[in-house]
Amino acid sequence: MKSIADYVALEPEYYQSILDNYQTLFVDTIDLSQVKQFNSIVIFATGSSSNAAYGARPLMCKILKVPVYIEDPSIAANYLHYSDPNTLYFAISQGGESYSTIHLVEEFIRNNQTIYTLTSNPDSPLYKISNNVLSMGIPIEEMPYVSAGYSVTILDLILIALVIAQKNGSMDDQQFASYFDQLRKVAGLLPKVIEQSQAWVNQYQHKFYHSQRVIFIGYGATYGTAREGETKFTETVRNSAFGKELEEYMHGPYLGLDEDDNIVFLEPHGVLSDRAELLKLFLTKHVKNISTIYANNSSNLKPDDLCLNIDIDELYASLFMTIPVHLLSYQVSKLKGHNLEKSTYPEFDEITSSKIKRI
Template structure:
């Protein structure tokens, strides 16, 4: 039986396949300026992680909304000329109903991003982009998350290309960058395995997990929250760096373990300053960084990478740690719990 860890090990090959087979000649994405993304859960986190890349590459404005709240309380900005509904399964009722409502009432291009081209969501949109990563049969999304981040980034490249913001030479340079990043995934897994082996006795006793990220890795922090909550099943949260400093830090105590997600961006010093302060007030301050490091409690990935695409690598350690810590605690992730939840709450078709 396939488990969550199997899918983590498949991520490099899967993303290489997506990159190789992606169709950049989708003319309907020409002249897009404002895009609304509807997504929830890991799909929302992935959209948040891809947002900075999408805006800076395609020169478009991105708004990300939770579909249930948008369906009942939201309004469609007349500036939107594209709506992307993200649902890996294609069965999320809130996302389906929200995009269906927009498609019926507005003259806006609608696209579904899903792993199942025959799923219900594909029936209510103008076009479908398949995530091209197969059907992930484990409920704790891993390679599906990474595939969503990559596909959203590639969609923005398509928008840029179709709108003549970039040419074929620029496109090839972007793709080369992606190949180099994706080629480091297995290396990141190996380094995370080593880190886990050294820290597992501490990690299994941690009682409160908080991930703190900035820029595109705000999405990574939110996905860390999602993965740890789903698997380890202990209180877990993900915060944007400055947001943590405006109230949540007041909760800190010696039961808390903080994960700082750090890239060589313009606000790195701000993260380092917060970490230096908090280290005396919490149990542990772990760091996951793109830099090389052999310091205590630091997972140094030693990769040269543009901050914009760093979420493709920096989420991997959280996925791996979530699985391994849960397993150490004796949690059987292959055993379904709340088995009737989707049926009773009608959260999926």
């Protein structure tokens, strides 16, 4: 079985393949003919799929100039109501086995509503019950703790937004090409990001090995990265981890800080960078271990910071800034002696039916 690191190494290849085949994946499959006045997008997702959607949302909103909402499929199916004919609905489940997502899509189909499902598994229950399936454009990720699939979901959602904008006439060919060129730029720089990230992880993994609690803080496109840090570090290292939006952390959670917390800022060099620096200034008075992963270079570098040196708009940062987070989670889990190929609690799915293997 491939490891998390193996799948991270495949991300440049996956990105390039999706960019080469986006027309087959999305242009030929998304139909806007029934949408008279395009008002918004709602994405239903949980876990890493939800984290990825948060990473893609800021750029999607800029491209489409409409709100993009992210909802939990269990709450949506059981307690909420969606029937706006001018909203496009998407459900994401990479493996296509998430009970709550399958249940939600079944509800949409039962009510004769259109919902697009994004998955990588053509043999999954979600794929089989869906009427409008979008392929993620990658093979099934064998490792249960997804890494490449998370990153690919972000790229897919951005491309879906570009395709919709082109189809509804809100973006011309020149604007489309400009966005697309930036995506190609990121894909071409991924090998360098992986190399730099691996070197940083090798040097500082022991600091995180001894941490009792890790807190990831991001904003804008890196809010999804912070959420994914919480998810992946908790899953693989099996230690306390939290992923917070910058202002969210400043409005309450900071009161629970401890001097032994290990805090990681995810800095895309965006509109809230000054706010992040003020928070760091406060935290340095109370916390010993603070590091920053920068999308680009910085004049405020500390020895344990990581600069990825990608000169690009902050809204693209989610496409590459989770790479060091995934590699860090993986290598610290190895230091802990955890076998990620074996379920920690094999009875969990059997008892809860959280995953549906077949229908």
